[in-house]
Amino acid sequence: MNRKKLLNARSIEITLNRLAQQLIENHGDFKNTVIIGLQSRGIHVMHQLVGILESSGVKDLAHGTLDITFFRDDFRRRDAPLQPSMTKIDVLLEGKKVVFVDDVLFTGRSVRSAMDAIQSFGRPSEIELLVLIDRRFSRELPIQPDYVGRQVDSLDGDRVSVEWQGPEAKENAVYLEIGEHE
């Protein structure tokens, strides 16, 4: 499989910093905003962003994690993942501005499920979507991001993977894996 590096650690850092500045532009002191990372891959992006925002002077930034397993639209249809991850939202979202954070936006189905799931915590006044990678032309639902790290044009059989430094990867990086297609 042909594997191409799209972003290295340095460019991810620059991109995240830009995204954080765009958030500050729109949300000011974040008093009425809650940042929600989507399980499981969006959590890393969310924590990095929260770190940058806090070091830029944002105080008491409300944030949490949301798991969408029980709200998926492919339950009982194929081998959909069953095992849920942790949802941790300690604030009521009624009337709040919510920003969903995910690593890769592909078909848009996870985001649809997330919009459904988030209603269990109250009715947000608005929901925005921030993604590190937007795979253009692959949407199956009418969903578009408000903040985009990098746009990627890829075909159906391809895979975009975001790796975070840890036991499984040496450094932060985004790869495009070219799959087999006609």
Added chain:
Amino acid sequence: MSELSVDHLLGIKYLQAEDIKLIFQTAQQFKEVINRPIKKVPSLRDITVANLFFENSTRTRLSFELAEKRLSADVVNFSAASSSVSKGETLIDTVNNILSMKVDMVVMRHPKPGAAYFLSQHVDSTIINAGDGAHEHPTQALLDSFSIQEKLGEVKGKKIVIVGDILHSRVALSNILCLQKLGAEVEVCGPSTLIPKHIGSLGVRVSHDLQKSLEWCDVANMLRVQHERQDLKYFPSIREYAQRYGIDRALLESLKSKIVVMHPGPINRGVEISTDVADSDQSIILNQVENGVAIRMAVLYLLAAKRKISFQN
């Protein structure tokens, strides 16, 4: 493992340790769900569940019904007292009639051991055993072990004593099997008339001395004295039973270590367990009830996942 190895929940006997762990992991997340401001998820919105109770039940039935509704399933209820069973209809006829109404899953409690297994062999529907005679009550055992895990961190290596009427108890058998699969040590304690003769063959310790058992254990699961199943006298009087096999504050405080006290309910206050013990911080009785809903949601969800939707006729 991300899928159960079984298509029905007939008894703990048929489960592997991995299945139990998967149910616990899923229940953990459902516990978070039922503490949200809006306590409902849409997973089972295209599933219809029939609750067939051929024997009385309050909490198991409520707990299942709540679990089903929290998962957005459609629910039909049936109880033997108000049904055609009292007109002489056989079990299989009753159930086939209900299944003709396109029911996907059946939760059944029945006075005869093996009724759930029998049903699973004859109808095309997912069966969950909610108690079959004195045989098994798998969801109760799962929620008991889950509550122990929650309180003590893990079940493996823990010492659990099950006290009371082991002979008539489906909770006892399911609990023994479940705890052993998770790596706990189990002892049963009660008057010799209420301990089955060959229980030792299950690999459990047997005791008739409550004080000694409590000194040994980390957790005491106090079973209810089942007056309704006892066709003859197994002990001289309730008072004598309470004195020898009931827990009260004084007994609990005389122990060297602080043990956890459980009860599957409904409690005969002052018989198995005194009021001050039932309401103390060592008792996890109400946690068991809350965990019961989460465990049943996990079981329903994981079994429903095995019924793939087919869009072909």
